[in-house]
Amino acid sequence: QQQVKQSPQSLIVQKGGISIINCAYENTAFDYFPWYQQFPGKGPALLIAIRPDVSEKKEGRFTISFNKSAKQFSLHIMDSQPGDSATYFCAASKDGATNKLIFGTGTLLAVQP
Amino acid sequence: KAGVTQTPRYLIKTRGQQVTLSCSPISGHRSVSWYQQTPGQGLQFLFEYFSETQRNKGNFPGRFSGRQFSNSRSEMNVSTLELGDSALYLCASSRRLSPNEQFFGPGTRLTVL
Numbered sequence: 001q002q003q004v005k006q007s008p009q010s011l012i013v014q015k016g017g018i019s020i021i022n023c024a025y026e027n028t029a030f031d032y033f034p035w036y037q038q039f040p041g042k043g044p045a046l047l048i049a050i051r052p053d054v055s056e057k058k059e060g061r062f063t064i065s066f067n068k069s070a071k072q073f074s075l076h077i078m079d080s081q082p083g084d085s086a087t088y089f090c091a092a093s094k095d096g097a098t099n100k101l102i103f104g105t106g107t108l109l110a111v112q113p
Numbered sequence: 114k115a116g117v118t119q120t121p122r123y124l125i126k127t128r129g130q131q132v133t134l135s136c137s138p139i140s141g142h143r144s145v146s147w148y149q150q151t152p153g154q155g156l157q158f159l160f161e162y163f164s165e166t167q168r169n170k171g172n173f174p175g176r177f178s179g180r181q182f183s184n185s186r187s188e189m190n191v192s193t194l195e196l197g198d199s200a201l202y203l204c205a206s207s208r209r210l211s212p213n214e215q216f217f218g219p220g221t222r223l224t225v226l
Contacts, residue, residue, distance in 0.1 A: 032212030043117075043203050043217035044156070089156065093212035099144050099205070100169050101215065103156035 004092050006104025013111050019077040021107045023090035026071065030102075031095035035064065035075045038087045038106075047088075048075075080111045115140065117206050117218035125224045131192040134221045138185050138206030145187040146215065147179060150201040159202075162187055163210040191223075199225045 005024045013019045023033075032051055036044035050057045050064040050073065057064045063076040077084055087108050091101040118137045126132050138145050147159040158171040162181035179189040185206075191198055201222050205215040 034215075036217075041219075043219045046214055046216060049214065091156075095212065097210045098161060098169050099146050099207045099210065099212060099215055100158050100161055100171075101146075101148075101156075101205075102158070103148075105155050 004090060004102050004104045006090050006107060008107060009105070010108040011110070013080045013109065015080065015082060015111055015113050017080050017111075019080045019084065019109055019111070020074055021088050021090070021109070022072065022074045023092075023104050024070075024072045025092050027092070027094070028071070029094045030092040032093040033064070033066065033073050034091050034093075034101070035062070036089045036091065036103075038089065044089060077109075080109075082111045082113050085109055085111050117204055117216055119202075119204050119218040119221050121221060122219065123222045123224075125226060126194050127226050128194055128196060130194050131190065132194060132223060133188055133190045134202055134204075134223075136187045136189075136204030136206075136218060138187070138204075139216055142206035142208050142216075143185050144207040144210050144215075145181055145185065146205045146207070147187070147189050148203045148205065148217075149173075150203055150220070151199075156203070159189065161210075168210060194225045196225050199223060 034049035035047045038044040061078045066073045090104040144163045146161040161169040176192045181187045201220040203220045205217045207215045
């Protein structure tokens with residue numbers, strides 16, 4: 001119940017295309033869902049986050065879609081660029097006095113020029 | 114505004130030794146969390162500190178410990194190192210103790226020989 005399942009494990013997209021990464025969770029106590037981007041040799045960087053009271057959040061080329069009833073959320077990267085090539089992690093955190101994140105297993109994205 | 118800093122960035126130790134890693138959070142951030150990242154297990158939560166108190170602990174053996182100082186800086190210690198402790202250790206900071214934006218440092222790459 002603590003898991004966050006992420007797919008696909010890897011993804012190849014052409015420049016200008018849309019990259020879509022999906023995550024699913026079981027624990028309905030999860031209340032905060034961030035996405036992180038990690039480049040080799042660097043720590044994860046917060047991209048965008050959503051809470052269950054909204055179904056979609058957009059920041060620039062990055063959009064989170066959230067389906068509370070299905071317990072799924074996804075990251076869409078519009079107009080994907082070679083510089084977006086990185087590993088993406090979804091995560092979830094329970095409501096309450098904690099910042100503890102449960103991470104998905106990661107998606108390695110390669111955007112081909 | 115300076116980000117999360119971690120020292121040292123790289124460390125090589127031998128089995129049986131102990132190691133101390135340091136994390137300085139973003140100014141004004143009082144919550145510090147530690148994560149272990151390995152290719153096999155992904156990103157796993159170690160522990161979380163707020164106001165010098167451990168608020169949450171992950172499923173790691175007692176060889177892993179930590180503390181937080183009054184200036185919010187944090188250290189983690191691993192005693193009796195094992196080969197399996199080789200990993201990237203990441204520190205993340207946040208303003209408060211509830212699910213919200215967390216910012217990661219670059220990590221400390223620990224290699225145990």
